[in-house]
Amino acid sequence: MMSLKMKRKNIMQLLREREINDHIRTKYALKSQISSKCITKLGLLTELEGHRGCVNCLEWNECGSILASASDDFQVILWDPFLQRKRLSIKTLHRGNIFTVKFLPNCHDDIVATGAGDWCSHTYNVTTGKQLSACTCARSRVKRITVANDTPNVYWSASEDGTIRQHDMRISHQCSSEQTKNVLVFLRTHLGTMAEAKCLAINQMRTEQLAVGANDPYVRLYDRRMIRSLTSVKMAPTGPPINQSVDLPLAIFRIVDTVEDNIFARTNNISENSVQYFIPGHIYLTDVEAHHKYQNIGTTYLNFSPNGRELLVNLGGEHIYLFNLIDQVESTFCVIPKVVNKTRENGEGSSIDIPNEPTPVLQTILPIKVEKLKLEANYLFDQKEYTTAIRLYNQAIDMFECSVLYSNRAAAYIKRKWEGDLYAALRDCVTALKLDPNHMKAFFRMTVCLFELGKLKESKIYLEQFKLKFPSYKSSPAYKSLSADIISADEKCKNVPQLSSSDTNETFNNEENELPNDFEQNQKSKLEEHWRKHAKDYHHRYYGHCNTSTDIKEANFFGSQGQYIVAGSDDGLFFVWDKNTENNILVLKGDSSIVNCLQAHPSEFMLATSGIDNVVKLWTPLPDDIKNENEIKNFTSTALQNQRRMMTDPFEVVLRNMGMGLRDTRERRENESEDRPEQFYTCRPS
Incomplete structure (x- = not known):
């Protein structure tokens, strides 16, 4: 127990003593991040240069001594955030943009896992830079990787072929086998051939909970204890081999979604009670007009709160939503x-x-x-x-x-x-x-x-x-x-x-460019309809940013207790909100084009961001006598511009440019x- 005298010490005393007393670090972290005034002082500390392409992902190790970044240049760079310099550069064997990087837990920060646009996920030794394993099971881009802190040598991946895969480095695995044994969730079983897995996260407080985001507005929360691994998912090749020594054209990195060339057999391993769906209530509409309106909304990122009781979701083309997993909200x-x-x-x-x-x-x-x-x-x-x-x-x-x-x-x-x-x-x-x-x-x-x-x-x-x-x-x-x-x-x-069923089908068939195949062919399963019908509503909503240009845009908790929300935007800004009031606290210029990634240091008051620029930026509170050159003062006008960007109908823009702007009848x-x-x-x- 910390003495009463120790509890009364100020930040500067804690800052000095944490260097000789490990128990001080948590006390310092909690005290240094609790003030909203510190949030408003957040400013640029430094830019870390070393990549030659867009920086698509960031990841801190458990103690925060290393920051990993990965890029379109196929490199993973490990940074020392305090010395502000490069520690190691790993030239990976990927031949596609790297979208995700993770430290494997309980491995002494010696192993990182990566996923990329070449359909592969790799693991590397961070000391030697050598590749430890490679999995080529996926048949589309691997977008996200997650880990569970209590499960060493294991990671999970989400790829755009609709699969969530579990990779255990302790078990030998043959990707060339006709039957894969690492598929945990296959979204296309219930959604049809157009389903894509975009992101995933594991609740570190309850590691049996796995959240999955797809190319639709629904967020799925699975109980891994109730899911049996698929052992009879047959695979078929969809293009040339991907482990080539030369760069491949982007055209081969697509999924062949025809019924004849369906990559996987339909195999159901998800029981009715093993998953809970979440969706903002205004999006849960069943008519055709609503389907047209929301068909382009998908989850770009999701993450659990530090206490494991909440789930934060960034919806592309929409806002950021917080779902309460304990006190769930009905529509x-x-x-x-x-x-x-x-x-x-x-x-x-x-x-x-x-x-x-x-x-x-x-x-x-x-x-x-x-x-x-x-x-x-x-x-x-x-x-x-x-x-x-x-x-x-x-x-x-x-x-x-x-x-x-x-x-x-x-x-x-x-x-x-x-x-x-x-x-x-x-x-x-x-x-x-x-x-x-x-x-x-x-x-x-x-x-x-x-x-x-x-x-x-x-x-x-x-x-x-x-x-x-x-x-x-x-x-x-x-x-x-x-x-x-x-x-x-x-x-x-x-x-x-009233249209008859035949008329309705004819209408759908005449709009192939607007309605996806799974909607036309009614491939959604009865279980999918049941899960959607019982989807829960959001608890908080955060707006002001714009998320339409990229599908890797993050939203994360910030602060000692996750009391703030941070997210990037298509206008090169990133936003900070108060979690409870939903009010914006700060807007900062974080990139010349788009801010995609924001990762908070696990104990220090430090935030790492990246985007289209080739640099990683570190942010900490600035002294009172230094002007914050990156701060955007007028949140209202900035938010309004982003809202208009997200809500504008392209057809209406054309009419307005022709002098035929639509008038509202009401x-x-x-x-x-x-x-x-x-x-x-x-x-x-x-």
Whole structure:
């Protein structure tokens, strides 16, 4: 136990004494990373030069004395981060861009595993630089490798042929065998021939948990104890051999996805209860229009929190989401308050009932600090500064939860109309109604969200319920406008002819360029439909960056307890968010083009980043008297530009350039009433 005197020592004392006392390091690390002020001082320490291509991956060893980086130049470089110099350069035998590198645990930091675009995964001795093993089982690019800290000499790989493979260096393995014995998960068994595994991670607190990201919006959490290894997966060659002495054209690094040349036989080794799916609730839509909209969304990176209770996911073409693995969240569409015929005591129409929820104790007086934040946010809302208003509502809710704050934040989300905002507003409205079932504005805004999210039937029911519950407001312009829009939409639905199954199939066949083969051929298994139906929702959302140009863009925890979130962006910036409030704390210029990789030092307050540039950058807190030249001051405008980049429809861009920009048919509702957050209104769809 550390003495009381030791606990009271400041950072400088701990910094000096950690050099002679190993027990000080953890104390120093925890204390030095706990201040948000240090985060705001984060600045560039140095640039490590040595690669001759894009640096696609970074990895610290367990104690943080070595930083490994790998690049398009087929090299793995080991750096000393404190002396800021190269320790060793390994010229690998890869013939494709290296996408992932990992230190194998409990091997004295002597072995690294790599995966690359040549369909191979290798292991190397970091002392000699010699290759120890090579696996050529994959039939497409190997995108990610992960390890379990309690399992030495073993690593897992994810490749774009849809496989998750387990590699044990202690077991002899013949890649040329007709039957492979190292496939743990084969996504194409349930998803069809287009499925690709993009990333994976193992929970270091519960190493039986394996998270997998694919080229779709769903995140899969497997229990490895319930999965049996595939021993009858037949393989067939799809191109020329990949271990050639000359560079190969990129054309051969593709998967042959025809039924005749299917790489693997369909073999099911995943039981119903061995996997849990997660997906943001607004993406889980089953109609064809939603399929078109979200078909290009895939997971570029995922990682478990330091305590193993949360899973952080970076969705390409979308935002960053945090899923709680212990207190899992149901889709908001499933927990909307049910309407029942229940007469209120004051006689003003019927009411709603929230099953299994105790009667809330209403708080009418907010704490002084919370009230001040609310008033300031309301003022910013009036000034149409919706992002800044949401930031203040986030801070207020983190201090004190009440229905007014959730309802007001929902109003700001509805007005801002960024991707996912309507669903976030719906979540806030449902939460507000749990805290106060008679909150009029939250009820109306919930109805607006349901309508704008395409839930026409539900919006009709809740609008009728709103009229019965709050009859004095049915003459308001906003109510009349929403009612007219719902009636118009309902009439249009009635007049649309219903397509027969043959017509539907013909429609799909005529759109081969838009719908992937697995959607056309309905190859998804019944188990896949079951898992998707029971997918859980997100707990937090982080926005502001743009993730559309690369499929290796990371998002990671930062800080002693993982209290911050960091991620790169297509505009050459990287962002730092507070995990709980979801507020952005800092934006820094990290690359001339794109920031892909961000890895936090395991104990020191240091962050390593890389991207399209040929350098690795190290970041630490700067002294107060040094100006941070890389800091971007205006988060709101930066985030808005990135949001527009992600949401822009290419066809709409063409029309705008031709002077034919699309007009929104519902702008009249915003013109009718520029309401304060305390009022209710409708909005145009995002």
